[in-house]
Amino acid sequence: MKQQSLLNQSTTVQSILDWLHTFGKSSDTGNTRLLYSNDWMNAQNALFDQFQQSSLTPYFDDVGNLFGRVEGMNRNHKEAILVGSHIDTVIDGGKYDGVYGIAAAWIAVKELLEQHGRPLHTIEVASLCEEEGSRFPLTFWGSGNITNKHKQIVSTEIFDHEDVSLYSAMIEKGFGLGRYPQPYRGDLSHFLEVHIEQGSVLEQDHQDIGIVQSIVGQRRYTIVVNGKSDHAGTTPMNRRVDAMESAASLMTSFTQFARRLDDDLVSTVGKIEAKPNTPNVICHQVTFSLDVRHPSVTTLDLYEQEMNTLIAQLEREKRVNIHVNRWTNVQPVNMDDSLVELAYKESERLNYQTKIMHSGAGHDAQIFGTHCKTSLLFVPSKDGISHSPKEFTAEHHLRAGVNVLKSMIYTLAYEKRSSYHDELPLS
Amino acid sequence: MKQQSLLNQSTTVQSILDWLHTFGKSSDTGNTRLLYSNDWMNAQNALFDQFQQSSLTPYFDDVGNLFGRVEGMNRNHKEAILVGSHIDTVIDGGKYDGVYGIAAAWIAVKELLEQHGRPLHTIEVASLCEEEGSRFPLTFWGSGNITNKHKQIVSTEIFDHEDVSLYSAMIEKGFGLGRYPQPYRGDLSHFLEVHIEQGSVLEQDHQDIGIVQSIVGQRRYTIVVNGKSDHAGTTPMNRRVDAMESAASLMTSFTQFARRLDDDLVSTVGKIEAKPNTPNVICHQVTFSLDVRHPSVTTLDLYEQEMNTLIAQLEREKRVNIHVNRWTNVQPVNMDDSLVELAYKESERLNYQTKIMHSGAGHDAQIFGTHCKTSLLFVPSKDGISHSPKEFTAEHHLRAGVNVLKSMIYTLAYEKRSSYHDELPLS
Structure with missing residues (x-):
């Protein structure tokens, strides 16, 4: 059956998202589309067909990333501008996360083609295979393969909850067998992504567009406070080594310091476990998580130093023993300055309320940020x-993201002399 | 088979405890002897026989409390002096808790009989059926029935973990059917109990005997802090309503205030639960327990007032909603002053290091304390x-408890004019 193009004059962004929602619908507005699941495959295949209907040449790479390519007229310029986001969702996720970036890229490129014809430079709309880490214990499988950051990963040694290996899930859907081009891309000049904010800063500040200057660095710690279990009634306060008392004191100090050090610093204790966890027994052990994020490594280092000072002080004062395990240390990634400038200029020109901000959450742009010139835009959520x-996200905000993205792509791909290209060999 | 008396010249307190340990042995030194279990029944029956061998007239009451009675010579004086503790244990408890008080009473009375013959006043050694609450969700079943404090309890409506009702467990062992005297005792002049400390104050202070002046009042609270779940990375600190941050701050304030208010006050957060309890999500709810104990109601009231002030302040400052449920409010109970004086005098006379203290844990003496003149002694643990x-507890400390108890019983039961009786009708 010949597919009809979904894109026409009256197509809204929301209607594209509603269509994508039909693949792996978990509820009225919920979606579960895990990497290499049938729903995921159906969504990628349907997009493949739709790209074809929109004059984009579709192709998969060997991990299942899908691209819709528009060949640039300038044949001497081999580099491509990649625009898109990820197709996978978390379990029972929403209709916007990931797919909005694909829909926005697709609509923007389709409209540019209709209004301006073929671009000078090659553009590809990307539906990246995976970002969320919801099926296998790894994230950014799509962007990580494109940028070679996942080359150490052995897909036969990673398993989902049902003990299916990443490798066998991949080959079951026809990937990983060399039938498609290898995912690594040395030919990318730019990566552009638009995403819902996943926070409420834009909404609360009444902004239409957020331009991300950096994606925060993220450190996660597990802190174990060891004290001594004792009877809650018969042990005087001055003879206790109460792990909970010390843990509470640390949590309070950590938060107070975070609030004082820098407005952009966030520090969260989200998880706690006490032992033996009984009302009338003094805890001998309290374990809690600490998640700290900031766009600068220096600030994260300062925070960590103070943390260790506070811990050493408490160990002396309260006779507890405290163990700190830093199990995540993601470096901050800056978005490309020239693209921040371009996005800001275009957003203002289109009369959008525009805010330059950082991203406290991870996105594919974080992986591309050290590989090619990368831009990340937010719309309110x-x-x-x-x-x-x-x-x-309301349609006018979804559309605002498309419009800024479209203007940026136009500048990068259509303008003969764009200052946003380092070198532009003219034809 | 005729039983041999266990008590002879060379009997140590420890040997009696080792013998009782054979009933419901859970490990080399562990004991599980739950109310109305077979092990419990065997222990009570064996004690029944042993009391008989020791010239104590044994009898059960209708809930299974066991008494070994020595009739006083003064027939006009109907009141009895009760000395003992409880026979039941927690699950996998130790060899000392409860039974030491029974063994000590038995040895003391046996020796007094041998050394001084029949007393003026009636003495009963008591092996109380239950104190721990380890099988059924209630405590002090023995002393509570003797003092009528459990008269509201309907034994058919209380069940153990295997859905056996207190009533059917009781009748299975022949109690609760009116075959034995009703447990209420209006004829008690005194209750004397000796117990291991269940704390380390005596040991750390190198004391032999602790004389309890009061058993602390106990209030237990469940505190629920309600905030708002948010993304740990994308929610700036000044926009969060973090239940964990507020809970930590409360826990810290509560402890600091407890340490400041009174050295005898203890305040413990032993249990905590966070929701959703995930490292990268701000908690929307944190629930924690608070256990507060002190010998004076005034101090407990002051603590509670400050607690409520701190909570109200935090609710204003942090926009959290905090719910406090006080689910336990046990009143402090004073031991009899004249008996504190007697115990102190006898302990000093016997050259023991003696400390007057309060008890942070509950004991049968707490129930008797408002029913008759009551004394509670501790030995180090x-x-x-x-x-x-x-x-x-080492034998010399076990023996110290016996000796002080014996001297007290002598004064109360053998001396013709004892100032420790309010009225002593002479024969």
């Missing part, structure tokens, strides 16, 4: 909700 | 360990 069927 | 197979 109602109540900052994400990874939930309650995700919602 | 190694490392303050209790309710564990690791419980240990």
Whole structure:
């Protein structure tokens, strides 16, 4: 059956998202589309067909990333501009996360083709195979393969909850067998991504567009406070080594310091476990998580130093023993300055309320950020909700993202002398 | 088979405890002897026989409390002096808790009979049926029935973990059917109990005997802090309503205030639960327990007032909603002053290092304390360990408790004019 193009004059961004929602619908507004699942495959195949209907040449790479390519007229310029986001969702996620970036790229490129014909430079719309880490214990499988950051990963040694290996899930869908081009791309000049904010800064500040200057560095710690279990009634306060008392004191100090050090610093204790966890027994052990994020390594280092000072002080004062394990240390990634400038100029020109900000959450742009010139745009998200069927962004905001993206792509791909290319060999 | 008396010249307190340990042995030094279990029944029956061998007239009451009675010579004086403790244990408890008080009473009375013959006043050694609440969700079943404090309890409506009702467990062992005297005792002049400390104050202070002046009042609270779940990376600190941050701050304030208010006040957060309890999500709810104990109601009231002030302040400052449920409010109970004086005098006369203290744990003496003149003595407990197979008290300390108890019983039951009786009708 010949597919009809979904894109026409009256197509809204929301209607594209509603269509993509039909692949792996988990509820009225919820989606579960895990890497290499049938729903995921159906979505990628349907997009493949739709790209074809929109004059984009579709192709997969060997891990299942899908591209819709528009060949640039300038044949001497081999580099491509990649625009898009990821097709996978978390379990029972929303209708916007990931797919909005694909829909926005597709609509923008389709409209540019209709209004301006073929571009000078090659553009590809990307539906990246995986970002969320919801099926296998790894994230950014799509962008990580394109940028070679996942080359150490052995796909036969990674398993989902049902003990299916990443490798066998991949070959079951026809990938990983060399039938498609290898995913690594040395030919990318730019990566552009638009995403819902996953926070409520834009909404609360009444902004239309957020331009990300950097994606925060992220450190996660597990802190174990060891004290001594004792009877809660018969042990005087001055003879206790109460792990909970010390843990509470640390949590309080950590938060106070975070609030004082820098407005952009966030510090969160989200998880706690006490032993033996009984009302009338003094805890001998309290374990808690600490998640700290900031766009600068220096600030993260300062925070960590103070953390260690506070811990050493408490160990002396309270006779507890405290163990710190830093199990995540993601470096901050800056977006390309010239693209921040371009995005800001275009957004202002289109009369959008525009805010330059950082991203506290990870996105594919974080992986591309050290590989090619990368830009990340945000649109507001109602109540900052994400990874939930309650995700919602109004059409005018979805469209604002498309419009800024479209203007940026136009500048990069259509303008003969664009200052946003380092070298532009003219034909 | 005619039973042999266990008590002879060379009997140590420890040997009696080792013998009782054979009933419901859970490990080399551990004991599980739950109310109305076979092990419990065997222990009570064996004690029944042993009391008989020791010239104590044994009898059960209708809930299974066992008494070994020595009739006083003064027939006009109807009141009895009760000395003892409880026979039941927690699950995998130690060899000392409860039974030491029975063994000490039995040895003391046996020796008094041998050395001084029949007393003026009636003495009963008591092996109370239950104190721990380890099988059924209630405590002090023995002393509570003797003092009528459990008269509201309907034994058919209380069940153990295997859905056996207190009533059917009781009748299975022949109690609760009116075959034995009703447990209420209006004829008690005194209750004397000796117990291991269940704390390490005596050990650390190198004391032989602790004389309890009061058993602390105990309030237990469940505190629920309600905030708002948000993304740990994308929600700036000044926009969060972080339940964990507020809970940590409260826990810290509560402890600091407790340490400042009164040296005898203890305040413990032993249990905590966070929701959703994930490292990268701000908690929307944190629930924690608070256990507060002090010998004076005024101090407990002051603590509670400050607690509520701190909570109200935090609710205003942090926009959290905090719910407090006080689910336990046990009143402090004073031991009899004249008996504190007697115990102190006898302990000093016997050259023991003697400390007057309060009890942070509950004991049968707490129930008797508002029913008749009551005394509670402590002996040191190694490392303050209790309710564990690791419980240990050395023989010289076990014997010290027996000696002080024996001197007290002598004064109360043998001396013609004892100032420790309010009225002593002479024969």
